[in-house]
Amino acid sequence: MEDIVSEDSGSGARVADHLVRHRGQLTRRWLRAVSRYMRIRPVNREVAAGLINQLPSLFGELCTVLAGGPPTEIVARRALHDARAHASERWRQGFALDELYLELDLLQRCIQGCVREYFAAAPSREGQTAIHECIDEFFSDAIRGAIAQFQAQQDRRVNDALGDRDRALAAQQRSEDRLRMAAEAAGLGIFEWDPDADAAVWENERMFGITGQSPERGPLSAEDFMAMLDRPEDVAHLRELLDAGRTSSADVHVVAGIRKVASDGHCIVEIAGRFMDDATGQRRVLVGTMADVTRRVHAEDALREADRRKDTFLATLAHELRNPLAPILNAAHLLHRPDLPAPQLRWIQGVVERHAKHLTHLIDDLLDLSRISAGKIRLRKETFDVRIAIGRAIEMNAASAAGHGHRLEVTGMQGAPLLVHGDPTRLTQVLSNLLDNAVKYTADGGHIRIGVQRMTHRVSIAVQDTGIGMDPALIPQMFEMFEQAPEASRGGKSGLGIGLSVAQSLMTMHGGTIEARSEGPGRGSRFTISLPLCDSPARRPHSSGPSGHEPAPAPRRVLIVDDNHDAAMSLALILDDHDVQIAGTATEAIRIAKDFRPEIVFLDLGLPDMSGLNVAAQLSKQTDAHRPFLVALTGYGQPEDREQAREAGFDRHLVKPAPIEEILRLVEDCGQTRR
Missing domain, CATH: 3.40.50.2300 (Response regulator)
Known part of the structure; x- marks a missing residue:
């Protein structure tokens, strides 16, 4: 460019001066050309202002080159910078690449036309060719620079878009990984099922673990899975849900028992999912999870059963507390009568005492149950002969047994002491509870036997009766809290259903056991407790005197x-x-x-x-x-x-x-x- 201009710097200066003097006309001509040829984008006020503002920089650099001013290399760099700045601005305004090229090309044409008009009127056309070539080269460099800048802007946008896409895909992958990890931690199997092909995709190994299907054999079809269900009603319900999902975005939720494929083991599964369009939008698929909820279902059943037993217990408690209150209130009413005969007065006294003791026994059982449940019960242990507790329990229940005509037989009480380390009061309570049940559930005239047997390191005490007996299948439940035998098998007898539970807890605290056996309803029951023996001597109470008679107490x-x-x-x-x-x-x-x-x-x-x-x-x-x-x-x-x-x-x-x-x-x- 420098060689071309140097051939006739005088004519170049005159052309530059001509262009400067006709700048306004040149600008209007350029705007008209843009309005005429740039049909891709309507020329609005913002575009026109951009054209007018851009013209001085490129136009000024071109005039400097033509006039032979500063070194053209510096001017070219300035022109290139201005062209790139113009391209960046047009990118910001939303121009397309062809629009940018056309805009600069029209500017070049307008300037070339103005130069031709100058030489047409000039006395000499010397240097005209060199000046036109200089203008072409100037705009060629400017257009190339602008296009390069424009493409760089576009490449950056594409790269940014690709980066955003990659980041979005990475975030989606992390989200899916977290979901998969959470599903694995929660024990959830993830699946997708295509109803048209009856084919499934199992997303994780948990699906195979739950169903027992071998991974080498692949996922089960819906028909194969339904063949594993325990109950026909579950099959019908699941089939109904799957059919409904073919035409609507229906939710699927099923809890059912299944038989595993390989092991034939049983479990309860929960299926939750929703029908939705697949990625193509051409078909509907079921996306869902499957979980083994066997333990949860059993726990819920146990809670419902415990709640039922609690309600039964509360109703029984109310009944048991009201029963002794009625005779006590009746006895209190009879005491208002004057001149009661001595026998009737003694009878009233016995009624009040018996039923007050019964109420006390009920309350004691309730308190013991509360303390055992809270872990607050304390044993006052000492070494003593367990036959003392047996004797006290017999003494506490002898009158009731005699009242029912029961024959009470005790064996194994002779011989060396049977020393145990425990709480005499609590062990007496356990034995008394077993005897009380034997008396309560044995018909009048029945037989109750208490057998004591020494073994190598333990002592066994069995309470056997000829009473109503128990269903052997229900025996394990009898030791659970609030549990009672069915009404029909209790012979109309009532109770709170906590005595055996308390007895078992107390025996466990003593390192002992309690067991129950029965050959069935009407064939009697046998309860056996076992305690570890110890070698320490029993403490004997001090004698009150040589004769054994207590002196008369002094008034206090x-x-x-x-x-x-x-x-x-x-x-x-x-x-x-x-x-x-x-x-x-x-x-x-x-x-x-x-x-x-x-x-x-x-x-x-x-x-x-x-x-x-x-x-x-x-x-x-x-x-x-x-x-x-x-x-x-x-x-x-x-x-x-x-x-x-x-x-x-x-x-x-x-x-x-x-x-x-x-x-x-x-x-x-x-x-x-x-x-």
Whole structure:
């Protein structure tokens, strides 16, 4: 370009001057040409403004080249920069490549036409060819630079689009991987089924594990899978759902039992899916998951069964609690009659005592059940002869057995002591429960046998009866909480269904076992408990004297503190051989104790004006010579309640209703039994 212009720099300068003087005309001509030829894009105000703004830079660089100004290499670089900037702007405005080329080509034509007009009027045409070639070369470089810039912009857009696509595909792949991992962790099999071909694609190995199908044999068809279902109604339901999904976006949800292909093992599966169009949009497929929910279904069944048993238990409990209340209330009504004969009075006394003990037994069972469930029951273990517990249990149930005419036979009680390490009270409770059941479920005149047998390291105690017996298939359930035999097999007898559950828990805590056997309904039952023997000698109670007779108890000063006036008054009547005073509030108790100086205080914890714990703390501050023996007599019997009572200064803790024998013993021995 530099060689061409140098041939006649004078004519080039004159041409450049001509172009500058006709710049306005040249611009209008260019705009008209663009409006005429650029039919791809209508020329609007923004496009026209872009053309006018772009003209000075390229036009000025061209005039500099023609006038022979600065080195043309520098000018060419400037022109190339301006052309690329123009191309970037047109890219931003949404021009196509052919539109950019046409726009610059029309500018070149307009300038060439203006140069021809100059030489047509000039006296000499010297240098015209060189100037036209210079203009062509200038615009050739500019157009190439603009096109290169435009293509670079387009390549960047394509690369960005490809990058976005790759990132989207990578994100989709990560999402699918996470979904697959989550499905694997949750034990879900993933599948896709084509109803037209009855062909399936299994997305993970879990599908083969659930169905038992070998991976080498490939996925099962729908027909093959339905042949595995246990119940015909499940087959019909699944087939109905699959048929409906062929024409609608229906959801599929089925829970059914299946027989596995290879092992013939049984499991329960849950299928969840939805029909949708495939990637081509030409057919509908079912996409879904399959899970082995055997354990969940069994757990739900167990919960429903437990809920049913709980409802039955509550209804039975209400019945059992109302039963003893009726005779107690009737007896109370009879006591209002004047001049009751002594036999009738003794009968009323027996009625109240029997049914009150029955209520106490029910409440004790409920409390034991709660403590065992919460893990709060504590055993007071000692080494003793288990025959003592057997004797106490027999004593507790002998009167009831005699009332029904039962023949009670005991064998194996002779010989060396049968020493065990356990809680005598709790083991007596277990044995008494077994005897009570034997009496309850054996018809009048029946036979009950208690057999004791020493083995190498254990002792076995069996309670066998000739009663109504049990269905052998139901025996394992009898030891579950709230479980009872069916009504028809209980012979009309009632119960809470918790005694055997408590007994089994207590035996487990002693390292023992309890088993039940029966040859069937009407053929009797046999309950056997087994306990480990130990070698330590049993502790024997001290003899009360050479003759074995207890001396007559000395009268005691007794203070009873209870806001329940009936409870306090009835206890005072029982202790009428002693000097007894009653207080209904904590304030009254403290006032009486100051002057009365009681030797023993039976103190309720739930008083209206102050806690019995606070009263005990104040009474405990007295000197040992005048400090009373403190007994908590309360309905609160949890381990934490006993601990709080001990910390407050109580010497003993009795739970209402306390055995009268225990109360009498504490009154007699209060001076020697302080902790």
